[in-house]
Amino acid sequence: EKGGYAHFMLKEIFEQPRAIREATAARLQGGRVILQDLTMTEEEIRNIGRIIIIACGSSYHVGMVGKYNLERMLRRSVEVVLASEFRYSDPIVKRGDLVIAISQSGETLDTMAALREAKKRGARILSIVNVVGSSIARESDDVLYTWAGPEIAVATTKAYSTQMAVLNMLGLYFADILGTIDRQTYSEMVRDMQRVPEYIEKILESAESIHDIAREICKSEDVFFIGRNLDYALSLEGSLKLKEISYIHSEAYASGELKHGTISLIVDGTLVIALGTYGPLFDKALSNVVEVQARGAKVLALTTQTHAEEMGRHVPMVMTIPDIHEMLLPQLGVVPLQLLAYYIALERGCDIDKPRNLAKSVTVE
Numbered sequence: 001e002k003g004g005y006a007h008f009m010l011k012e013i014f015e016q017p018r019a020i021r022e023a024t025a026a027r028l029q030g031g032r033v034i035l036q037d038l039t040m041t042e043e044e045i046r047n048i049g050r051i052i053i054i055a056c057g058s059s060y061h062v063g064m065v066g067k068y069n070l071e072r073m074l075r076r077s078v079e080v081v082l083a084s085e086f087r088y089s090d091p092i093v094k095r096g097d098l099v100i101a102i103s104q105s106g107e108t109l110d111t112m113a114a115l116r117e118a119k120k121r122g123a124r125i126l127s128i129v130n131v132v133g134s135s136i137a138r139e140s141d142d143v144l145y146t147w148a149g150p151e152i153a154v155a156t157t158k159a160y161s162t163q164m165a166v167l168n169m170l171g172l173y174f175a176d177i178l179g180t181i182d183r184q185t186y187s188e189m190v191r192d193m194q195r196v197p198e199y200i201e202k203i204l205e206s207a208e209s210i211h212d213i214a215r216e217i218c219k220s221e222d223v224f225f226i227g228r229n230l231d232y233a234l235s236l237e238g239s240l241k242l243k244e245i246s247y248i249h250s251e252a253y254a255s256g257e258l259k260h261g262t263i264s265l266i267v268d269g270t271l272v273i274a275l276g277t278y279g280p281l282f283d284k285a286l287s288n289v290v291e292v293q294a295r296g297a298k299v300l301a302l303t304t305q306t307h308a309e310e311m312g313r314h315v316p317m318v319m320t321i322p323d324i325h326e327m328l329l330p331q332l333g334v335v336p337l338q339l340l341a342y343y344i345a346l347e348r349g350c351d352i353d354k355p356r357n358l359a360k361s362v363t364v365e
């Protein structure tokens with residue numbers, strides 16, 4: 001059942017190219033996004049009030065990426081709220097607002113409760129769900145399935161990636177109708193989305209080199225992930241993945257926050273995983289690397305091919321991903337972070353598919 005892989009998590013990491021193809025093939029055709037399963041009319045889309053994304057855990061991290069990307073595509077504010085917070089916040093939502101619920105299992109209790117709260121107040125519910133016919137799917141006005149196939153490992157991988165692909169397609173679809181995206185960006189995004197699976201295949205070919213890095217750093221007991229903008233959103237996921245399966249204490253920080261507290265934790269030998277894939281802010285990523293190194297941090301960096309050489313001049317350990325449209329960088333960047341978490345947990349002898357105290361789907365508060 002594990003298809004020759006040692007763990008479901010590894011199998012599911014390697015299934016990502018196929019899963020993303022499944023999620024996107026029918027929805028990207030002739031250079032356009034076609035969402036046949038969406039029942040919203042163009043007029044309804046033009047009249048959307050607020051847009052709020054609700055989710056938990058990794059699905060919430062997809063929402064964070066979605067916030068950055070949707071705001072860029074739609075030129076309007078998009079909120080992302082943890083479902084467990086939203087449900088008890090007496091939320092300000094009304095008729096005409098769109099609430100996007102993201103959930104792999106479609107059974108997460110907090111997400112379900114937040115959805116019901118929003119629905120009661122008149123919001124329209126669009127969910128991005130993996131499990132067909134699940135509770136969240138059934139209670140939504142619209143469902144965009146992720147078609148990732150069953151996900152067994154507690155740590156989500158292919159569901160995260162396909163949720164992100166679906167949210168990006170939704171953003172493009174809305175932006176096209178709202179006229180908030182230029183032709184060129186639209187076409188480049190569609191073209192590059194179709195390249196994501198083959199680029200992930202390339203990254204997966206270098207899995208063994210990531211295993212080597214994991215052997216070098218697996219003894220660390222504290223890790224700090226840092227990044228800005230999309231790299232910050234990605235750092236949240238990288239950090240969760242690592243801590244959930246390896247039990248290493250790990251935190252994610254927006255790089256700009258370092259001087260507001262975190263940097264006091266950086267001492268000789270502290271491991272910092274610096275995400276510097278986002279081109280427009282690469283120089284800032286680099287200066288943060290130099291800064292933490294000056295305090296003795298041991299840095300592992302993640303960047304794109306374009307910036308690999310420059311990063312390599314400062315940092316001994318660098319993981320590289322192919323260049324792609326900026327908004328799609330987290331689609332690629334998450335893969336080395338998943339592999340890193342996996343191999344570190346493997347080196348530490350952890351129960352990877354069933355980490356202690358965790359359940360695949362959280363149906364209690």
Ligand code: M6R
Pocket residue numbers: 056057058059060102103104105106107108111154155156240241244360361362
């Ligand atoms: O099924 P859901 O997407 O609603 O689950 C949400 C979280 O419980 C889930 O993403 C969790 O954080 C994962 N174990 C992370 O790998």
